[in-house]
Amino acid sequence: MAKIYILDTNVLLQDPLALYSFDENKVIIPAVVLEEIDSKKRYMDEIGRNAREVARLLDDLREKGKLHEGVKLPNGGNLVVELNHRTFDQMKKHFIDTTNDNRILAVALNISIEQKEMKKNEEVILVSKDALLRVKADALGLKSEDFLSDRVVKFDRMYLGYEENWLSPEKMDLLFEEKRLPISEVKTSHTYPNHFYIFKDLANGTRSALAMTDKKGEYINLFLSQQEPVWGIKPRNVQQKMALELLTREDIPLVTLAGKAGTGKTLLSLAAGLYQTEDLNKYKKLLVARPVVPMGKDIGYLPGEKEEKLRPWMQPIYDNLEYLFNTNKSGELDQILAGMSSIQVEALTYIRGRSIPDQFIIIDEAQNLTKHEVKTILTRVGEGSKIILMGDPKQIDHPYLDEYTNGLTYVTEKLKHRGESGHIKLEKGERSGLAQLAADLL
Structure with a gap:
């Protein structure tokens, strides 16, 4: 089913390339979002840089056609700068103040109502990093989502740099004798270089070893931790x-x-x-x-x-x-x-x-x-x-x-x-x- 994504200002200020993150769907930028981005473009920080980058990307897309009528995106989607659907009639019964957030909500709500009236099979989704704006959207019956495409890791799966593992007594003996083991000898989901292992003996739980993969991630070398203090500091x-x-x-x-x-x-x-x-x-x-x-x-x-x-x-x-x-x-x-x-x-x-x-x-x-x-x-x-x-x-x-x-x-x-x-x-x-x-x- 085709979808219509309506972007909040904070999505573009965090990642200007969010314009291209919604596959072959329709992406709508309300006019008030352009006003908010324009107010940030003079900032001499990361927010200002991103505001100027959004302006540059939109100016490049303008070469392909009129943004308020819609232009084709490289990923197959469509981008529209929305100048209509700004009426506040449907919002007054819920939120009285005409704040910028409420103006964005009004655009999303009016487009959603229009889709239902015309019996079009397009789902309207408001995308915002603002949790309270998403709460407001839910109160109005609008579907809303956080922008997650800029995340480099899934929840609670951040890399630790080490793992605990178990070895058979024979492999533990081999590690101590040879000072290394091929990575293929260890059951692990990680083959990263410079990755640490805390090995424990399957037969003797009190016997352990600390090891570290080499720079190519091919061998696990027995790690003999430094005993002398470094500038008076010893690891605890x-x-x-x-x-x-x-x-x-x-x-x-x-x-x-x-x-x-x-x-x-x-x-x-x-x-x-x-x-x-x-x-x-x-x-x-x-x-x-x-x-x-x-x-x-x-x-x-x-x-x-x-x-x-x-x-x-x-x-x-x-x-x-x-x-x-x-x-x-x-x-x-x-x-x-x-x-x-x-x-x-x-x-x-x-x-x-x-x-x-x-x-x-x-x-x-x-x-x-x-x-x-x-x-x-x-x-x-x-x-x-x-x-x-x-x-x-x-x-x-x-x-x-x-x-x-x-x-x-x-x-x-x-x-x-x-x-x-x-x-x-x-x-x-x-x-x-x-x-x-x-x-x-x-």
Whole structure:
């Protein structure tokens, strides 16, 4: 059955290519959506960029015909910019205010009524990222859907980077003797490179082994975790051991770390970065950056020079550095960093246009990055550099992102098949018992 999809503004502002995501069906953009997109095109951020991209795509389609009459899309569907069906008569009995959301609802409702009156066999569906608009649509008897095509992973199936598995006593003995096993000897659904295994003996449940696939995903190598502390930090659980292995491997230039608050993502990354930059001299500089996205109400403009303005945003990084350098006095960390020109802490705002070779790069709070922003960052990485993206996909402050569409999840899922990347989801909180309790239950 043919369908008519009516798009809300937020769908196009999140993914301009959503225009082409509805197969051979009809796609309708209400005129009010164009007005809202026009109001965003001057923004100097991801929303503004997407608004301008939508405008460019529509202008290209305009070359094929009049948009208000309908033009053919490359995937076989049709696109119409709807100028009619705007009457509010049917809406007044339910929603009085003529807000932009209600104007979009009015278009969808009037088209749905027209379809029924003309006895056409076309289902009308409102597509919106706004849950409350979908609730309103349901109240009016309209079918509504979230836009899910931009999700890179299905619900609750995000890649962990490791798995628990069972081996027969014979294969366990072979693993310890040969230090490796062909991937064909293990029953697993994953054949990703740099993937970890926690093996347990079928005959003796207390006997276990930690292993890791090679960069080609052909062999599983026995993994002997590092015993010596890295810059004074020793892993407290098996996931942290795996993470530290990825963080200290030169042949894995991209590492993604996901986990709840207090699991040690930032501390482990900084310790590994300082160890390889200051002790081993593998990298010329340690660069730490994070997006400037406030949690809750923004505090507005901040006084002072760039460093003074950035300090509140970067404070979580400084807290971890104070722990690693074991500073006790006020200002002591600033004096240490001033004497170590190899450590640089800054906002992601200043990374565009740069080329960053021979550096250990840490990007904190990467879950607040869009797909476009994370691509921009990764394309800045120069020869000889290593980059770590980390964050908690469940703690997102960006209004147009969620657990399944953010930049951190996007990179993890898209590059998990590549030998140049490794991923670990840290499960256990090590900050404090209270922090773990809050992360689990609140």
